Amino acid sequence: MPYDTRHVVGAFIGGIAVTYTIYELSSRLRPSDQQQSHEPLAARPQYKLGIESTIGNTPLIVIKSLSEATGCTILAKCEFLNGAGNSPKDRVALSIINRAEEEGLLTPYSGDTIYEGTVGSTGISLATLSRARGYSAHIIMPSDQAHEKSDLLRKLGARVDRVSPAPIVDQLHFVNRARNLAREHTADPNRAGRGLFADQFETDANWKAHFEGTGREIFEQASAEGGRIDAFVAGAGTGGTISGCAMYLRGKLPDIRIVLADPQGSGLYNKVMHGVMFHGLEREGTRRRAQVDTVVEGIGLTRSTKNFEVGSELVDDAVKVTDDQARRMARWLCEKDGIFVGSSSSVNCYAAVKTALQLGPGHKVVTILCDSGMRHLSKFWKQVNEIGGEDDMTFEELMKA
Ligand SMILES: Cc1ncc(COP(=O)(O)O)c(C=O)c1O
Numbered sequence: 001m002p003y004d005t006r007h008v009v010g011a012f013i014g015g016i017a018v019t020y021t022i023y024e025l026s027s028r029l030r031p032s033d034q035q036q037s038h039e040p041l042a043a044r045p046q047y048k049l050g051i052e053s054t055i056g057n058t059p060l061i062v063i064k065s066l067s068e069a070t071g072c073t074i075l076a077k078c079e080f081l082n083g084a085g086n087s088p089k090d091r092v093a094l095s096i097i098n099r100a101e102e103e104g105l106l107t108p109y110s111g112d113t114i115y116e117g118t119v120g121s122t123g124i125s126l127a128t129l130s131r132a133r134g135y136s137a138h139i140i141m142p143s144d145q146a147h148e149k150s151d152l153l154r155k156l157g158a159r160v161d162r163v164s165p166a167p168i169v170d171q172l173h174f175v176n177r178a179r180n181l182a183r184e185h186t187a188d189p190n191r192a193g194r195g196l197f198a199d200q201f202e203t204d205a206n207w208k209a210h211f212e213g214t215g216r217e218i219f220e221q222a223s224a225e226g227g228r229i230d231a232f233v234a235g236a237g238t239g240g241t242i243s244g245c246a247m248y249l250r251g252k253l254p255d256i257r258i259v260l261a262d263p264q265g266s267g268l269y270n271k272v273m274h275g276v277m278f279h280g281l282e283r284e285g286t287r288r289r290a291q292v293d294t295v296v297e298g299i300g301l302t303r304s305t306k307n308f309e310v311g312s313e314l315v316d317d318a319v320k321v322t323d324d325q326a327r328r329m330a331r332w333l334c335e336k337d338g339i340f341v342g343s344s345s346s347v348n349c350y351a352a353v354k355t356a357l358q359l360g361p362g363h364k365v366v367t368i369l370c371d372s373g374m375r376h377l378s379k380f381w382k383q384v385n386e387i388g389g390e391d392d393m394t395f396e397e398l399m400k401a
Pocket of ligand 1: 087088089119120121122235236237238239240241242297298299342344345370371
């Protein structure tokens with residue numbers, strides 16, 4: 001068992017402290033206080049320019065149920081509230097487009113097309129921002145991802161190819177396919193504009209968006225509430241979030257623990273804990289599919305990426321989360337807190353709780369809520385049991401192995 005009597009007593013005392021903190025916070029943020037500023041309305045800027053302005057500055061919230069149960073303060077950065085594609089990938093897509101425009105690689109309304117290989121979220125952010133900036137988007141994604149994402153991409157006007165999962169060494173792997181299509185576009189004299197391969201797995205624009213955005217915001221938001229953060233917990237799809245945030249936060253808070261949340265089937269847990277990317281499922285003939293064997297979408301890797309490598313030295317620990325644990329956490333968050341999120345957010349929260357229990361009561365743990373459960377209704381959420389009723393889940397049921 002990951003926790004004993006010491007933890008239970010500690011969690012009880014910590015729970016009282018956290019409940020008091022939540023009470024304090026709620027009374028400070030009463031709706032009547034939030035509604036009005038005494039500054040004249042006309043003196044404050046009212047308009048922001050375009051959908052890009054809804055990206056970033058997302059709230060950092062206390063997850064009440066998990067904080068009370070662990071005696072720690074569990075904070076979540078609400079990245080699903082980024083307003084273009086509703087995930088942390090908005091920051092990355094904007095950063096990639098801004099940089100390409102600065103370097104003269106993209107020209108609005110010239111026929112330029114952005115190509116990307118993505119499990120969905122990055123494609124949705126790129127497709128949305130392409131509309132806003134005068135480009136086309138062509139998205140290649142593995143065919144085993146939830147249909148909500150490809151349906152949405154098509155509604156956003158992107159061209160979408162769903163391709164069979166393949167190993168990264170195969171030119172038909174969704175990332176290689178996107179790179180090749182961008183090259184072919186640029187080389188084709190009969191096509192308008194050029195092709196830009198967004199390259200989220202390798203580009204520095206990815207981790208830098210989290211260094212300058214997500215990581216800095218977390219630090220500033222936590223500083224406004226007293227500063228200390230004991231641990232930052234996140235999964236890795238490209239590695240951009242965990243690397244960018246780790247680099248910023250470690251620079252400001254040298255003692256912070258950086259913890260990878262890793263779904264089943266991913267090789268990163270072994271990479272962090274044992275220095276090699278090996279997993280039992282990697283043995284020849286045992287893999288069910290070519291990517292990562294999990295119902296979780298968006299995180300988990302079986303190969304090395306520049307965006308993970310750039311911050312990997314800073315990752316102190318990893319927590320493996322099974323699909324069953326992720327499903328239970330998704331249900332718990334909805335049942336207890338009304339937080340309806342997708343699979344990677346559930347993995348993050350499960351690992352955040354494990355980290356909190358390891359640290360003991362009184363600590364502050366920050367994680368990420370990546371996207372909404374609405375994007376996962378046909379796959380991940382289909383496997384989650386009915387919510388509510390008399391059989392409400394207990395914390396012990398949530399955390400059972
Ligand atoms: C829903 C979701 N959560 C988390 C991540 C992981 O983010 P990162 O690529 O920064 O590691 C992704 C990546 O695509 C994602 O789509």
